[in-house]
Amino acid sequence: MKKQVIGMRMKYAAYAGAANIFLLTAMFLPYVKKEGCSLSAFALLSGIMGNGLSGLSYILAAAVCLPVILVLLGILNMIKPSIPVSKVMMVTGAVEALVMSLLIINSKKMIDLSGIAGDKFMVKDFGIGFWLALVLSYFALAAVMKSIKVHPGHIILALMSVVWLFPIVWIILTSLREESGYYVGYFFPKGLTLDNYRSMLDPAGVIPFAKWWSNTFYVAAAICVINTVIVLTTAFTLSRIRFAGRITLMKVMLIIGMFPGFMSMIAVYNILKGIGLAQTLTALVIVGAAGAAMGYYISKGFFDTIPKSLDEAAVIDGATKFQIFTRIILPLSKPILVYTVLTSFLGPWGDYIFPYMLLGDNSNSYTVAIGLNWLRDFRRIDTYYTQFAAGAVMVSLPIVILFLLLQRFYVEGLSGSVKG
Amino acid sequence: MRTPRKGKVYSRNYSLPTIWKNGNIYTKLSFFIWGSANIANGQIAKGLIFLAAQAAYVFYMINTGIGNLMDMRTLGTEQQGKVFDESIGIYIFSKGDNSMLILLFGVSSVVITLMAFASWLISVYSGENARKLKLANRVVPGIRTDIRMLFDKNIYRLFLAVPFLGIIVFTVMPLIYMILVAFTNYDANHQPPGNLFTWIGFSNFKSLLSTGNQLSQTFWPIFIWTMIWGFTATFSCYFGGMFLAILINSRGIKGKKLWRAVFMLTMAIPAFISLLVISTMLGKMGIINVLLQQWGFITDPLPFLTNGTWAKFTVIIVNLWIGIPSTMLIVSGILINLPAELYESAKIDGAGPVKTFTKITFPYMFFVTTPYLITQLIGNFNNFGVIFFLTGGGPLTLRYYREAGETDLLVTWLFKLTTTTTDYSLAASIAIIIFTVSAVFSLYSYSRSRAMLDEEGFQ
Numbered sequence: 001m002k003k004q005v006i007g008m009r010m011k012y013a014a015y016a017g018a019a020n021i022f023l024l025t026a027m028f029l030p031y032v033k034k035e036g037c038s039l040s041a042f043a044l045l046s047g048i049m050g051n052g053l054s055g056l057s058y059i060l061a062a063a064v065c066l067p068v069i070l071v072l073l074g075i076l077n078m079i080k081p082s083i084p085v086s087k088v089m090m091v092t093g094a095v096e097a098l099v100m101s102l103l104i105i106n107s108k109k110m111i112d113l114s115g116i117a118g119d120k121f122m123v124k125d126f127g128i129g130f131w132l133a134l135v136l137s138y139f140a141l142a143a144v145m146k147s148i149k150v151h152p153g154h155i156i157l158a159l160m161s162v163v164w165l166f167p168i169v170w171i172i173l174t175s176l177r178e179e180s181g182y183y184v185g186y187f188f189p190k191g192l193t194l195d196n197y198r199s200m201l202d203p204a205g206v207i208p209f210a211k212w213w214s215n216t217f218y219v220a221a222a223i224c225v226i227n228t229v230i231v232l233t234t235a236f237t238l239s240r241i242r243f244a245g246r247i248t249l250m251k252v253m254l255i256i257g258m259f260p261g262f263m264s265m266i267a268v269y270n271i272l273k274g275i276g277l278a279q280t281l282t283a284l285v286i287v288g289a290a291g292a293a294m295g296y297y298i299s300k301g302f303f304d305t306i307p308k309s310l311d312e313a314a315v316i317d318g319a320t321k322f323q324i325f326t327r328i329i330l331p332l333s334k335p336i337l338v339y340t341v342l343t344s345f346l347g348p349w350g351d352y353i354f355p356y357m358l359l360g361d362n363s364n365s366y367t368v369a370i371g372l373n374w375l376r377d378f379r380r381i382d383t384y385y386t387q388f389a390a391g392a393v394m395v396s397l398p399i400v401i402l403f404l405l406l407q408r409f410y411v412e413g414l415s416g417s418v419k420g
Numbered sequence: 421m422r423t424p425r426k427g428k429v430y431s432r433n434y435s436l437p438t439i440w441k442n443g444n445i446y447t448k449l450s451f452f453i454w455g456s457a458n459i460a461n462g463q464i465a466k467g468l469i470f471l472a473a474q475a476a477y478v479f480y481m482i483n484t485g486i487g488n489l490m491d492m493r494t495l496g497t498e499q500q501g502k503v504f505d506e507s508i509g510i511y512i513f514s515k516g517d518n519s520m521l522i523l524l525f526g527v528s529s530v531v532i533t534l535m536a537f538a539s540w541l542i543s544v545y546s547g548e549n550a551r552k553l554k555l556a557n558r559v560v561p562g563i564r565t566d567i568r569m570l571f572d573k574n575i576y577r578l579f580l581a582v583p584f585l586g587i588i589v590f591t592v593m594p595l596i597y598m599i600l601v602a603f604t605n606y607d608a609n610h611q612p613p614g615n616l617f618t619w620i621g622f623s624n625f626k627s628l629l630s631t632g633n634q635l636s637q638t639f640w641p642i643f644i645w646t647m648i649w650g651f652t653a654t655f656s657c658y659f660g661g662m663f664l665a666i667l668i669n670s671r672g673i674k675g676k677k678l679w680r681a682v683f684m685l686t687m688a689i690p691a692f693i694s695l696l697v698i699s700t701m702l703g704k705m706g707i708i709n710v711l712l713q714q715w716g717f718i719t720d721p722l723p724f725l726t727n728g729t730w731a732k733f734t735v736i737i738v739n740l741w742i743g744i745p746s747t748m749l750i751v752s753g754i755l756i757n758l759p760a761e762l763y764e765s766a767k768i769d770g771a772g773p774v775k776t777f778t779k780i781t782f783p784y785m786f787f788v789t790t791p792y793l794i795t796q797l798i799g800n801f802n803n804f805g806v807i808f809f810l811t812g813g814g815p816l817t818l819r820y821y822r823e824a825g826e827t828d829l830l831v832t833w834l835f836k837l838t839t840t841t842t843d844y845s846l847a848a849s850i851a852i853i854i855f856t857v858s859a860v861f862s863l864y865s866y867s868r869s870r871a872m873l874d875e876e877g878f879q
Binding site: 104105106107108109121122123125149150151153154156157160161163164165167168170171182183184185186187230233234236237241243246249253254255256258259260261262263264265266267268270271286287289290291292293294320321322325346349350352353356357369372373376381385388389392395396399400403404407411 | 571583594598664668682690706717802834
């Protein structure tokens, strides 16, 4: 008679059980295979235990012992299938997979310290037993997850998250690191401190970071206000008003937009010099605002979706076009308003080319992008790496908060751009 | 036939010759003295504004404009030189022509002339319009009405004035200037004010696009790499993002918001910060090499950014880190709108997840996102940030022209040519080539999206 449990798929439970048995067997296959030296995980563990257990060998101990538990749980599950047992199996399996993954990066240290397998252990010296155990631990975990209808995609998501968070964690740790310098031979800092932040913000310090930050903020705020007004009025005009040359104007803007913007910077620089504004932050604002209208596209797409009948009704009530814009269209366009404000505020924070070409080499008028790139230079990186990290965090933090708060609007704007 | 509405200035129904033929003496006069027809027909303030514009233009042209245009033919003849001044006993610099300024002033004169031509057209039509209104015994709008109209029917003039001026001065004018520079020899050896540069026709394009000289041996590899990079970066992020979006959105994944937040976090950080940080991590003594050595993967540091082939793979992989989250976001939005009944019937027909993807999800997605993909493609051809902050275009190679490196895209090479080597004419030629490439892809995208609008949906 076939055993049936609601919410369980026995086929996968059987796969998991089999995989765990193989996993246990793999522990007896060669874990280390070097010239003239072949050790199974058990042999390695007992060898290390002979010298007394150290911190890292607990991981190996766990990796060897957990399969035993897993096999026992699997047998239990075969005799009397139940979801709670499978859940325990899943958690244990997850720990086993994690432990096996940790062994890839910790085996060298552990084996070199124990001295059992000679010195200079390399990853290529892992034997078939190790690789088999690694693959099987993940396979068994996926199978047990499938058996109780938990999506195995969680494993992939977890692994991807590690990859994506790795640089972020690294830079935050570096920004808090007490030991200065670019090269350190370890991931976790030996001591933690806030001095890097303090020295970056110190107005009397070597690096005028506070000045860079406020420069960028000034430019971003000014561009944000001016660009939003220009983009929205342009988009409104092109969406709502019919006038001679409208289509031509849109086509011309499309074509102009295809030229790489900074190729003409040298001419812009001379024009600004002519007005007497070269090398100032105001120049940055003016150049940013001057090209703003070219970004009308997404807002226009949004305005196009607002029914024209609203305008017509307003015209009958005696509204002017200006009133239609301020009283009808704008109040209905909150998402695109926020999107425009957000993107035009965030733009200057990441902009490198325009400030670089317009501001010259006066480090007091740098924006954060130029400043941090300047700090990253190979002549400075050794001295200032931890400060660079602190600066990177201080630039990112407000933006990340702003972005995550307003992400709903950002997504709406983005999807608008796809449809358009 | 449409009848010209009241107050309408432009109409396709009458052309300049018709106006000349039908108009009275003032209309004919307004062809030469701007605004005279307006004044004659009662729009005195408006007419005076046109007249003032004409006066200003004529004054400008006589004063400097004509001279500027004349100088454009040669771009300067007198080189700055050293003259021995016997009375003081030293060499003094004689002031020569500055080709760069001559070209810039010339271009601004051209642009001002074009704007004057536009004002002339407006004044003629406006005068004719006033005459017709008067002839039909209707009210000729005064300056007050005109101003009020700026907030109503003619709001486009109010709203577009500033953006239009901004684009003319800071985009169009520099653009014309730079396009013209592509046909000169404005390079490192011809730098004003010390030296003159002059027109050389298509030589820059010839040396870039031909074969055999060092420039073309730099241009073609960089061009090919730009293409490879553009397509690889776009499609790898596209499929990666699609995979991630489908995974996160599939039924049974718990904590969807949390997973999405993790990837959104990397999107929220300004790209230049992530790129700078990652480039420091990938250095010879960076943390990645340190850890790989510690873990026993390698004995010597890997040349992630210092070997040409390695660097090419590195930038593509790091670009995945940057690009996948934003694609995920866009694809998620489309996935949610996918018709659910398609999946249900597919499930009834016994289609597995792979078949569902290849037969339903992917065709639909590809159909909807083609314009997005092409925009991304053009964006990646010009992806300055990833290359500049990661490798700076390096590693440098002796095979290439001066500062160009093996991972340089056309756009980063253009940046180097304008900033470090100051070969402006070459930079301008490359910019025109980039424009041509972008335009070809954009036109294709445009025709595709027009075709899509006409269709009801995908089959």
